[in-house]
Amino acid sequence: MLGGLDKMMHARRSVLALSLGAALALAGCSGSTMGEYPGYPSTPSGPPAPSGETLGQGSVRVAMLLPMSGGGNASSIASVFRNTAELALSDFQGADVQILIKDSGGTAQGAQAAAQAAIAEGAELILGPVFAPAVGGAGATARSSGIPVVAFSSDESVASRGVYLLSFLPRSDVARIVSHASRQGKRSFAALLPDDTYGAVVEAAFRQEVGRAGGRIVSIERYSLSGNDTTDIAAKAGRIAANAAQIDAIFVPAGNVAPFVAQTLSTGGVNLGQTRLLGSGQWETPQVLNAAPLTGAWYPGPDGSGFQAFASRYQARYGSQPPRNASLAYDATILAAGLVRSAGPARFSERVLTNRDGFLGIDGVFRFDRDGRNERGLAVYEVTGSGSRVIAPAPRAFGSGS
Numbered sequence: 001m002l003g004g005l006d007k008m009m010h011a012r013r014s015v016l017a018l019s020l021g022a023a024l025a026l027a028g029c030s031g032s033t034m035g036e037y038p039g040y041p042s043t044p045s046g047p048p049a050p051s052g053e054t055l056g057q058g059s060v061r062v063a064m065l066l067p068m069s070g071g072g073n074a075s076s077i078a079s080v081f082r083n084t085a086e087l088a089l090s091d092f093q094g095a096d097v098q099i100l101i102k103d104s105g106g107t108a109q110g111a112q113a114a115a116q117a118a119i120a121e122g123a124e125l126i127l128g129p130v131f132a133p134a135v136g137g138a139g140a141t142a143r144s145s146g147i148p149v150v151a152f153s154s155d156e157s158v159a160s161r162g163v164y165l166l167s168f169l170p171r172s173d174v175a176r177i178v179s180h181a182s183r184q185g186k187r188s189f190a191a192l193l194p195d196d197t198y199g200a201v202v203e204a205a206f207r208q209e210v211g212r213a214g215g216r217i218v219s220i221e222r223y224s225l226s227g228n229d230t231t232d233i234a235a236k237a238g239r240i241a242a243n244a245a246q247i248d249a250i251f252v253p254a255g256n257v258a259p260f261v262a263q264t265l266s267t268g269g270v271n272l273g274q275t276r277l278l279g280s281g282q283w284e285t286p287q288v289l290n291a292a293p294l295t296g297a298w299y300p301g302p303d304g305s306g307f308q309a310f311a312s313r314y315q316a317r318y319g320s321q322p323p324r325n326a327s328l329a330y331d332a333t334i335l336a337a338g339l340v341r342s343a344g345p346a347r348f349s350e351r352v353l354t355n356r357d358g359f360l361g362i363d364g365v366f367r368f369d370r371d372g373r374n375e376r377g378l379a380v381y382e383v384t385g386s387g388s389r390v391i392a393p394a395p396r397a398f399g400s401g402s
Contacts, residue, residue, distance in 0.1 A: 047122030050100045055082075056089045058096035060347075062336045063118030064329070065128035065138055070106030077130055078103075081152075081329035083318050085127075088333035095337035104129040108137030115141040123147065125348045127332040132158045139163040148348050150335070152328045156201060159372030164353060166328050166366070168302075169373060170198065173253065173280040174205035176300035176378040180392055181278055182213035186248040189215055190240045192233070192261060194254050195222040202253050202280070218246050223257075230260060237261050241268030247275055255282035262293035272296065281378075284324075288383065295385040300378040302363035303394040310362050331361035357398065364394045 050061065064085055066078035082101055089095050100123055102114035111134035115126055119142065126142050129135050132155035142149045143162050151158070154167040178189070189210050193199035199222060210217055221236035240250060241264075250270075252261050258279055266272055272293070279288070279299030288294060307327050314322045338359075339347040346352050350370070358367030358375075365377040380392035 048120070050098070050121045051117065052103075053082075053101040055086050055099040055101065056095060056097055058098045058337075058340070060097045060124060060336075060340045061100055061118075061122040062097050062125045062127060063100045063102050063115070063121075063123035064333075065102050065104040065111055065114045065118070065126060065134065067106030067110075067130055067134065068101075068103040069110075070104075074106045074131070077323070077325075080322055080326050081128070081130070084314065084322065084326045084329040085333045087314060087317060088330045089337070092334055092337045094341075096340050097333075097337050099127075099333065104131075104134045104138065106131050106134055108133040110134065110137070112137035112141050114138065115147075119145050119147055125150065125336055127329070127336065128152055135163065135165075148350070148353060150332050150353075152325070152332075156373055161370060161372060162350070163372045164368040165372060165374055166332055167325070167374075168281055168363075168376065170202045170253070170280065171205040171373070172376045172378060173300045174202060174251075175209050175375075176380065177251070177278045177280070177298060178206065178209040178213055178215075180298065180300075180380045181249045181276065182215055184276075186276060187215045188218050188246055188248045189251060190217070190219040190221075190243070190247045190249075191251040191253075192221050192223065192236055192240060193251075194257075195224050198254075206251060219243055225257070230257075233257055233261065234264050237264040238268055241265050241270050244268075244270040244275055249276045249278050251278045253280035253282060255279065255285055255288050258283060258288050258297075259291035259293055262291065262297070266293055279383075283383070289388050290386060291383070292385045294383045297383045298380055298391065299383070299388075300380055302376065303379050303390075306362040306364070327362040331359075331363070331366075334361065335359060360396070365397060367398060 066081050067074035068078040085099050100118050100121060102118050104111035104114045111129045115138040118126060126138060126147060126149045128151060129138050130152045132153045135151040135153045135158040139149050149163045150166050151163060152167050153165060154169055156169055159165045191206050193203055203220060219240055221239055223233040223236045225233060252258050262272065262277055273296060277297035279297060281301050283299040284301050310327060310330060311322055339352060343352050354368050354370050356367060358365050366374055368374050377395040379390050379394040381388040382391045
């Protein structure tokens with residue numbers, strides 16, 4: 001359904017594409033399953049005037065919960081996301097939304113209070129919060145009022161029905177890189193994973209995707225890191241190297257250890273020209289992309305052209321380079337505005353938000369699952385030792401029936 005759209009080349013085309021994508025996704029929908037929006041009385045006077053900062057003058061109120069008083073990096077993220085929402089509204093001409101900026105403080109309690117205030121002021125959708133505990137707090141409040149949440153955390157444990165994660169999730173990385181490796185003839189896999197929560201999430205996805213691809217898992221090793229002590233990871237890499245003759249591809253998702261692991265495997269006799277190293281989106285750093293031992297390794301990531309154009313526009317307006325995750329706030333704002341324009345009273349219903357055709361944003365196609373997680377169309381890159389190159393482009397639409 002989105003396949004007829006031209007590839008997004010700059011931020012303004014992204015605005016149009018996401019808006020059009022929403023309209024196309026809704027083409028087969030008629031009527032509304034929603035009645036009056038909960039959270040405030042349906043009276044002629046409407047909800048009370050919003051407190052705090054607002055962006056836009058539209059008639060539909062949408063809240064954005066940000067850790068403005070969180071301090072340090074949290075406050076910096078809040079400032080960037082606020083600016084990004086403002087930029088998105090200026091790009092979406094005639095957006096009939098008003099963004100209520102609310103301070104979550106970065107905590108569950110703060111997000112709960114912010115969500116309560118936003119709903120009392122007529123918010124029909126909540127964008128954010130950023131951090132997992134805050135998503136949990138806001139989600140509980142919003143769910144009891146029937147208000148959906150589109151949050152920015154990458155912690156899948158806080159996703160649930162009605163609480164959708166827009167962020168880049170580990171399972172999307174795993175699905176893309178394993179399926180690509182399988183199509184390239186890789187059948188026997190190993191993995192070297194951190195012994196932590198992230199490693200557990202990635203392992204579950206890895207097992208599922210290798211099975212789905214018809215492959216087999218030869219070995220999974222879990223390592224611990226303590227400061228600069230690499231003893232354990234070297235030992236676990238050595239175990240994998242001992243079985244290298246049976247392995248076609250080795251999955252090493254953590255970018256901070258990837259160069260060391262590649263060097264250790266190579267020293268241990270693994271031919272990395274034949275046994276392919278596979279990574280995750282965490283590899284998108286100069287430390288990894290410029291590491292000679294990783295030359296030829298593959299990792300997944302979004303098409304970068306849309307973000308580069310967005311970042312240039314952000315820098316021109318606000319005088320600084322935005323962090324990579326700033327695109328989440330942009331796409332969330334455009335999604336809200338696009339659905340208001342396209343979907344009428346059903347705009348934020350589950351049926352609309354989880355449409356299987358999905359939406360097109362700065363970072364490519366995405367769609368929400370009913371359990372609150374998302375799926376993304378990602379490209380596959382090859383590390384060159386002086387950057388990376390695309391070896392499999394990101395899809396511009398989800399497959400029929402998928």
